[in-house]
Amino acid sequence: MPRAGLAPAAVTEAGATLADELGFAQLSMGLLAERLGVKTPSLYKHVGGLADLTHRIAVLAMTELGDAVRDATQGRADSDALTAAAQAMRTYVKEHPGRYAAGNAARPTGPDDPLIPAGDRLLASLAAVLRGYGLDRSDEIHALRMLRSMLHGFATLEVAGGFQLDTDVEDSFTWMLNLIDQGLQATKPSRSEAG
Amino acid sequence: MPRAGLAPAAVTEAGATLADELGFAQLSMGLLAERLGVKTPSLYKHVGGLADLTHRIAVLAMTELGDAVRDATQGRADSDALTAAAQAMRTYVKEHPGRYAAGNAARPTGPDDPLIPAGDRLLASLAAVLRGYGLDRSDEIHALRMLRSMLHGFATLEVAGGFQLDTDVEDSFTWMLNLIDQGLQATKPSRSEAG
DNA sequence: GCTTAAAGCTAATCGAATTAGCCATGGAGG
DNA sequence: CCTCCATGGCTAATTCGATTAGCTTTAAGC
Numbered sequence: 001m002p003r004a005g006l007a008p009a010a011v012t013e014a015g016a017t018l019a020d021e022l023g024f025a026q027l028s029m030g031l032l033a034e035r036l037g038v039k040t041p042s043l044y045k046h047v048g049g050l051a052d053l054t055h056r057i058a059v060l061a062m063t064e065l066g067d068a069v070r071d072a073t074q075g076r077a078d079s080d081a082l083t084a085a086a087q088a089m090r091t092y093v094k095e096h097p098g099r100y101a102a103g104n105a106a107r108p109t110g111p112d113d114p115l116i117p118a119g120d121r122l123l124a125s126l127a128a129v130l131r132g133y134g135l136d137r138s139d140e141i142h143a144l145r146m147l148r149s150m151l152h153g154f155a156t157l158e159v160a161g162g163f164q165l166d167t168d169v170e171d172s173f174t175w176m177l178n179l180i181d182q183g184l185q186a187t188k189p190s191r192s193e194a195g
Numbered sequence: 196m197p198r199a200g201l202a203p204a205a206v207t208e209a210g211a212t213l214a215d216e217l218g219f220a221q222l223s224m225g226l227l228a229e230r231l232g233v234k235t236p237s238l239y240k241h242v243g244g245l246a247d248l249t250h251r252i253a254v255l256a257m258t259e260l261g262d263a264v265r266d267a268t269q270g271r272a273d274s275d276a277l278t279a280a281a282q283a284m285r286t287y288v289k290e291h292p293g294r295y296a297a298g299n300a301a302r303p304t305g306p307d308d309p310l311i312p313a314g315d316r317l318l319a320s321l322a323a324v325l326r327g328y329g330l331d332r333s334d335e336i337h338a339l340r341m342l343r344s345m346l347h348g349f350a351t352l353e354v355a356g357g358f359q360l361d362t363d364v365e366d367s368f369t370w371m372l373n374l375i376d377q378g379l380q381a382t383k384p385s386r387s388e389a390g
Numbered sequence: 391g392c393t394t395a396a397a398g399c400t401a402a403t404c405g406a407a408t409t410a411g412c413c414a415t416g417g418a419g420g
Numbered sequence: 421c422c423t424c425c426a427t428g429g430c431t432a433a434t435t436c437g438a439t440t441a442g443c444t445t446t447a448a449g450c
Contacts, residue, residue: 006428028406030407038428038430040408041409044407045427045428049408050408141363142366143370145371146349146367146370149348150341150345150348151348153344153347156347157343157347160299172336172340175334175338176337179378183375183377223437224437225437233399240396241397
């Protein structure tokens, strides 16, 4: 019996892919083992169990998503950055629904859980996008929460098939971003818009 | 052995309550049976199984939520209606996180699934709120999707403990609604704002 | 008071996760 | 080249939750 040459990272990656393909809820140790050409108990040599596996997938997802948003917004500002970040996030969720679901379901297990910095980095990337709007310090937290809520909600509903006709979902997304952009511009205290 | 006097509706209600208390993922036939003072197999005389139970809870949730939003918006218009609907939805999700999760996880099983009209009624209530803004017909679908995304996302993140300091989550919600209200007012084509 | 469908129960089955314990692989050191 | 042993894979066994089968009691309607 030749070895499969597995490692925690490879098992996690395969699990994440499986979750994307079948749905997070369908992910099981048995299915993953089969996918890797190995018997179920063998997986326990690489990950602690199903809970540990899903947690690793969650960290992977948050890290990838954070990177995607950061990369997409490089060199952009204001509306451009907002659009880029939003599309990056939406695209990621559509391409990796299982991973994203894992990321949402996960809860930090302790103060040194890698999930925390991964999540923080994603938040920091979104916060950076908002910074360009020059909001009041007190508005920043609200704007960030709004942006998160909106992107999370939209992507989640879309992936869940919550929107009827697939057509013009793209338009709806753009429309929504536009409204938010306008709103943030108007909120901006410094600009000479209303002065 | 005296009878427990159960019925599908009572079992569903108890299951929903259990889901709210422990989390949707923790809901199990065994726990529910214990809660009802009955042995697990007895539940199968009232519901088809765990899948059927969760689906019933989903229908219950969508129905209750639709009613809550409808009731909250009665006699209100524009900003008032928007605020009332949003708060009603947020409150419902906070008070019934398990039910709401069930409602989101559920997928219609066929064309005559009661989940469909229940969901439609909720959407209709939200659409009614937007109607007051007198948007272009083509903008209505976008605005509705935005509203859903935002409310769903915010409530979901809040319940999941996604926002750091619990403080001023209330403020953030109000701030968000305000920005949306402003945006919708501005989008309104008829008004004499920019003319 | 008798009949019978409904509602409970116990026992058994099934599937997925996990654990225990055994064995082969293959790189490191001789 | 040969040996050692940590690693990674395997089979067997356990556990737990869902579900099914089949029996029994309740209690509603006559």
